[in-house]
Amino acid sequence: MISEGKIAEKSMDMIEININKDVLVVGAGFAGLDSAAKIAAQGYKVVFACKDAELPDSGDEFKKFVESGMVEIMTNTSLDDFSGVTGDFRATLAKGNERIKKNFGAVVAAPKYSFEPLNADYGVSLNGKVISQTRMEEILADPEEKEKLKAGDGAVFAFFNGLARELDPCSTERALRSILALQDIENCTAYMYAGNVKVASRGVERLFTEARNKGLVCFKPQEIPVVEQNDDYVKIIIQDPVIRKDIELDPDYLVIDELMNPGQENIETAVNLRIDADLDGFLPSNNVHRFPVNSNRDGIFVAYSPNDAANVALRVKELLGDGIKKVPMDRGVVDEKRCTICLTCYRCCPHGAIFWDNGAAVISTVACQGCGICASECPMDAIQIGTFSDDDLNENIDKAVVSAENDSPKILAFCCKNSAFEAAGAAEKFGIAMPAGFKMIKVPCAGKVDVELVMRALVDGADGVMVAACHEGNCKAEKGNIYAKWRVNEISRRLEAMGMDKNKVIFTNIASNMAHEFADKVNDFALKLKS
Amino acid sequence: MSNKTGTVMVVGGGIAGLTAAWELTRQNIHVELVEKSCFLGGHSIGFTCKASDKCQQCGACSVEEMLASVVNEPLINVHLRTEVKNLEKTDTFKVSLEKSSVQVEDGKVIKGFSVHNSPLYVAGKDCADDDLPSGAVKIDDMGSTAEIEVDAVVVATGFSPFDPNIKSTYGYGKWKNLITGMELENILRENTFAVRPSDGKIPEKIAFIQCVGSRDERLGNLWCSQVCCAYAMRMAGAIKYKDSNADISIFYIDIQNTGKEFPVFYEKIKSDVRFVRTIPVDIYPLENDRLTLRHMVEENGTPDFEEFDLVVLSVGIMPNEDTDKISKVFNIALNEDGFLDDNAAGTSGVFVAGTASGPQGIADTIASSGRTVYETMKYLGVIK
CATH class of the missing domain: 3.50.50.60 (FAD/NAD(P)-binding domain)
Structure with missing residues (x-):
């Protein structure tokens, strides 16, 4: 019954497009060299550009590709300008005063990040006794300094870990590895003051147990410890809640934990490549559809870890193939006569798929994902989405409203194909009861639903209209759901101004796997419309 | 292709x-x-x-x-x-x-x-x-x-989820409203709201017990299952969002990160859910299929009993x-x-x-x- 209102996605005319097969890897982060080597192994030429003057030890595999010319290294180089679209990115690389223009089919961002000691959180400064975790590792790696620890009567080390803020298993592992190394040195003892001990990484709980079995005492104070410090003295004071007494320790060294800091390079990379970062400043945005290495722009990938490097190599191979890409001809099409190059589409496109040429906006058929946000936002109505044109949608709205049962409220739901459409289809197949007057219209993204489409459904005679989108932060088009929400609010405002019931139109979020919840929402809406 | x-x-x-x-x-x-x-x-x-x-x-x-x-x-x-x-x-x-x-x-x-x-x-x-x-x-x-x-x-x-019967003091299988995290996942997927298996009613007081089977030296399970803090906190947050009356406690050893942007997520969830740093010792049945947990109070080290409508065991990932x-x-x-x-x-x-x-x-x-x-x-x- 529900299916009557669906739009069958038209089979699209496909065209073959030649795309550039070279790849730019930008940034000497941990996964940069690894990504470059793995991409070169697939037979693609790589330019590896980083700001550093020298590369870290890059391994034999990488060197082999450099020697064969598959990887070109550009040190002291930054990305000066970046434009173009997937398959045809145009980069200007700056090396000193030189400006080198190169084109690429795909880009891998592997920005560096740093470790920042959190001594300021504890009101202490680093000196000979209060040291960073990095300094601790340097001491342990230096035979002479390590020997000094052995020479005396031994030393007491206190480690702070995640007391002032939430850290990560990497920081715990670093502390534990240092502690275990110290425990192997005669007369050295270690204490740990921890917030949440982060053990959610392979092997870390085992290290923690091993360290405790070797004598590590771990305190988990409820408050941040008080630290007294001068040049040759440091004292840590915590309150033990059970014995209600202060516990004092004056260690020889206080080792301060470090935070992974994305720093400036991550943000610069995000801005240059027009990709999103998360709230902490790491790439990409916190969106499950970016798992594990995608960004909001097809053809621009992100790598921080060895797993990422392998996934990047797979994605690059899938995208570039043998340099010929088959793509739908009319995913998004601009009517040149109507376009005034106001750049609204350029700004709102989450995929960086729009550029301009010859006095009109152009949508890249390779980069466009067909979400339709641009089509809805275009003030000139100059953009149509191939499989979801306004004519097709209008026709389907008319048909759906006419075919809906009269004795139950006629509800028309605009359903994002990624979430609500899936959930609704499942509700139907599972036989979950829904109002007889319920019909749905499949849309490529809730961001395609504009005021005109909703108004048309109401004018046609729908009693209620629902715009059902993915949850905030889960939109494949990043902000399509947010545009949809704004527009529904705008429609409600207009209905109210016209003296109509503003609750005839609602916005809701639903996940693709939640059939029962979707049915609940529709049934609730039907009840409200009836009353 | x-x-x-x-x-x-x-x-x-x-x-x-x-x-x-x-x-x-x-x-x-x-x-x-x-x-x-x-x-x-x-x-x-x-x-x-x-x-x-x-x-x-x-x-x-x-x-x-x-x-x-x-x-x-x-x-x-x-x-x-x-x-x-x-x-x-x-x-x-x-x-x-x-x-x-x-x-x-x-x-x-x-x-x-x-x-x-x-x-x-x-x-x-x-x-x-x-x-x-x-x-x-x-x-x-x-x-x-x-x-x-x-x-x-x-x-x-x-993997196989940890068999909670091994932790016999909890009485899994004996008490109707004592379920595993995986069971709660399925309940939420099929019912939208958290419901008690005993009567299908919406529970007011819910407890999550973390590290059931994981990080357990006695059992020789020297690993963190990496998913339980995340699923417990996320489900607690989802339940609270749909039912603001829900009173949820999470009993834990150390809270593990959920992924990107964890500090922001954790601050929010701390405002919705009570976190108790102790692992309950055992569970007893009460009238009306409610359950009481016995645990140590972190602040003073004394035992305490607390009642719940639904108790969720955050069972870990086993081979x-x-x-x-x-x-x-x-x-x-x-x-x-x-x-x-x-x-x-x-x-x-x-x-x-x-x-x-x-x-x-x-x-x-x-x-x-x-x-x-x-x-x-x-x-x-x-x-x-």
Whole structure:
């Protein structure tokens, strides 16, 4: 019954497009060299550009590709300008005063990040006794300094870990590895003051147990410890809640934990490549559809870890193939006569798929994902989405409203194909009861639903209209759901101004796997419309 | 999708196996996907969306999407209710498949969690044909006994959840409103709201007990399961969002991160949920199927009793209960925690993906399965 209102996605005319097969890897982060080597192994030429003057030890595999010319290294180089679209990115690389223009089919961002000691959180400064975790590792790696620890009567080390803020298993592992190394040195003892001990990484709980079995005492104070410090003295004071007494320790060294800091390079990379970062400043945005290495722009990938490097190599191979890409001809099409190059589409496109040429906006058929946000936002109505044109949608709205049962409220739901459409289809197949007057219209993204489409459904005679989108932060088009929400609010405002019931139109979020919840929402809406 | 470059058998149809299968087909590799149970999707296909109005990045919808992609991919041949009986390595691998021993209770019909499960319904013996939902398949009609030849093998046999009966002082199985985190996932997916198994009513006071089976030196389980803090906090947040009256406590040792942007997530959840830093000792039944927990009060070290309407055990990720058999059939050594050793694989042409090699969440499983595929392609010579 529900299916009557669906739009069958038209089979699209496909065209073959030649795309550039070279790849730019930008940034000497941990996964940069690894990504470059793995991409070169697939037979693609790589330019590896980083700001550093020298590369870290890059391994034999990488060197082999450099020697064969598959990887070109550009040190002291930054990305000066970046434009173009997937398959045809145009980069200007700056090396000193030189400006080198190169084109690429795909880009891998592997920005560096740093470790920042959190001594300021504890009101202490680093000196000979209060040291960073990095300094601790340097001491342990230096035979002479390590020997000094052995020479005396031994030393007491206190480690702070995640007391002032939430850290990560990497920081715990670093502390534990240092502690275990110290425990192997005669007369050295270690204490740990921890917030949440982060053990959610392979092997870390085992290290923690091993360290405790070797004598590590771990305190988990409820408050941040008080630290007294001068040049040759440091004292840590915590309150033990059970014995209600202060516990004092004056260690020889206080080792301060470090935070992974994305720093400036991550943000610069995000801005240059027009990709999103998360709230902490790491790439990409916190969106499950970016798992594990995608960004909001097809053809621009992100790598921080060895797993990422392998996934990047797979994605690059899938995208570039043998340099010929088959793509739908009319995913998004601009009517040149109507376009005034106001750049609204350029700004709102989450995929960086729009550029301009010859006095009109152009949508890249390779980069466009067909979400339709641009089509809805275009003030000139100059953009149509191939499989979801306004004519097709209008026709389907008319048909759906006419075919809906009269004795139950006629509800028309605009359903994002990624979430609500899936959930609704499942509700139907599972036989979950829904109002007889319920019909749905499949849309490529809730961001395609504009005021005109909703108004048309109401004018046609729908009693209620629902715009059902993915949850905030889960939109494949990043902000399509947010545009949809704004527009529904705008429609409600207009209905109210016209003296109509503003609750005839609602916005809701639903996940693709939640059939029962979707049915609940529709049934609730039907009840409200009836009353 | 022509010019096929090889055939790989993927064993296990959970998120690791689905991801591996899908990624292999992206590289034009044909896949024989073997799943022991009657449904693809593994544990995670039964997981609920844990969003408020905002996505909480649990990844449950990614599993749904991956399943949809796999079942619509012509390069993947699915063998449900099937196990690998024997694997013989020559230049390639000769594989004997057999029907698995998975059963459906006589006269019962079970249903897959996802609309993309095909069949959606599986019937036990003695089900009258007329009573069956459309498209239902009888259990005895399921399963492959084929002999196939493949170029490489990806073992993605996943985990078994910790059996809470081992922690006998909690009384799992005896008290109706004492459930596991996985059971709550399924309840939320099917009911939208948290409901008590005893009466179907919405519980007001809910407790989550963390580290049930994980981080337990006495049991020799020296690992963090990596997913339980995340699922407990996310489900607690989702319940609270839908029912602001819910009074939720999480009993824990150390709270683990959920993924990106954890500090922001944690601050928010701390305002919705009470965190108690202790693990309850035991659980007693009360009237009306309520439960009381006995635990130490962190502030003064004295014991306390507290009552709840629903108690959720955050059971951890354990090696698959069939690990010994899997280890033998595929000739993969075990690591010190008893999971399959993914370092040992490689040159042999047998690779390990996902939680079969140790605990990881959905996001990490997707990432590591991609890496496994990369290694497999390298073995196949698809890349240098």
